Amino acid sequence: MKALVTGGGGFLGRYIVEQLLARGDEVRVLGRRKYDDLVEAGVECIQGDVSDKSVVMQACEGQEVVFHTAAIAGIWGRWEDYHRINTLGTSNVIDACKANQVSKLVYTSSPSVTFDGSDQNGIDESVPYPTRWLSHYPRSKAIAEQEVLGVNQAGDLATCALRPHLIWGPRDTHLIPRLLERAKQGKLRIIGSGENLVDMIYVENAASAHIQASDALSPDSPVAGKAYFISQGKPVNCWDWINDILELAKIPKLRRKVPAKLAYLAGGTLEGVYRIAQIFDREPRMTRFLAAQLSTNHYFDISNAQNDFGYQTAISTEEGMDRLGQWIQSRQ
Numbered sequence: 001m002k003a004l005v006t007g008g009g010g011f012l013g014r015y016i017v018e019q020l021l022a023r024g025d026e027v028r029v030l031g032r033r034k035y036d037d038l039v040e041a042g043v044e045c046i047q048g049d050v051s052d053k054s055v056v057m058q059a060c061e062g063q064e065v066v067f068h069t070a071a072i073a074g075i076w077g078r079w080e081d082y083h084r085i086n087t088l089g090t091s092n093v094i095d096a097c098k099a100n101q102v103s104k105l106v107y108t109s110s111p112s113v114t115f116d117g118s119d120q121n122g123i124d125e126s127v128p129y130p131t132r133w134l135s136h137y138p139r140s141k142a143i144a145e146q147e148v149l150g151v152n153q154a155g156d157l158a159t160c161a162l163r164p165h166l167i168w169g170p171r172d173t174h175l176i177p178r179l180l181e182r183a184k185q186g187k188l189r190i191i192g193s194g195e196n197l198v199d200m201i202y203v204e205n206a207a208s209a210h211i212q213a214s215d216a217l218s219p220d221s222p223v224a225g226k227a228y229f230i231s232q233g234k235p236v237n238c239w240d241w242i243n244d245i246l247e248l249a250k251i252p253k254l255r256r257k258v259p260a261k262l263a264y265l266a267g268g269t270l271e272g273v274y275r276i277a278q279i280f281d282r283e284p285r286m287t288r289f290l291a292a293q294l295s296t297n298h299y300f301d302i303s304n305a306q307n308d309f310g311y312q313t314a315i316s317t318e319e320g321m322d323r324l325g326q327w328i329q330s331r332q
Helices: 011-022 036-040 053-060 079-099 136-154 175-184 203-216 238-248 260-276 288-295 303-309 317-331
Strands: 002-006 026-031 044-047 065-068 104-108 120-123 158-164 226-230 298-300
Touching: 002 011, 002 053, 011 026, 011 203, 026 053, 036 044, 044 053, 053 079, 065 079, 065 203, 079 104, 079 136, 104 136, 104 203, 136 158, 136 226, 158 203, 175 238, 175 317, 203 226, 203 303, 226 303, 238 317, 260 288
Parallel strands: 002 026, 002 065, 026 044, 065 104, 104 158, 120 298, 158 226
Antiparallel strands: none
């Protein structure tokens, strides 16, 4: 099939591109930079931003399916930036899909669209969106997700949304490098009791889930108009897992703890200071959202993804950690 991957030069996007190429699909990428290695692999690359409606319209021309992974992630920044890329950018993708008769749209969402700061113990997709937000990122993604799922009702475009949690693996440019850097600088502490359980997902499993969902997606399929949690299928102790990652990089394990309430209070204080000082180009060391994420349970029921489009974890957590370790060591 002819597939467009927005954000195809990013962490998750590249794995989706590679898996599509491996099975013989014709792939186009929309990204903010030039990717010579993708061009050499046979990918058509269009340089641009999803907030530019004309570029998005051009990118969607002649495509059968769009994988919309492009987004701004983070725990701090201006609402205008998150809204422009994550929300309005998604509106541009939807409009371009409809104008170009694209039949399928698979949107990369986030479990944080349901996070209100409290524990999430094995919840499924029936959990509603929260009424308050601790960060601009999940709010902007939640608005976009609702628009993606809502447009499915029109019948011309079949849509679905996937909510992968804590994507990790080789070539990560966000989670793992920042984690290791903070640990090396001595700026990382266990937040809360250190007993909270979290779901996460190896990047190749996340990529294959997108393709499986696309293959099953049609106007009359159970996938159409629905959101899905996806993960490794079994939660891990958050801080044991982080320590395992640190061990792969030969960094001492974390032992010092900060009470969750104190971290939350510190996060709120730092947010206030940064807001007054108009500092938006770098993140505070702690925010309320980050304190809550690092100290609460958040793991999910993925049975709907398993039942509706056959999602399964092809790569185990153990194998993924081995691959991650090899990648970390190759960079040292």
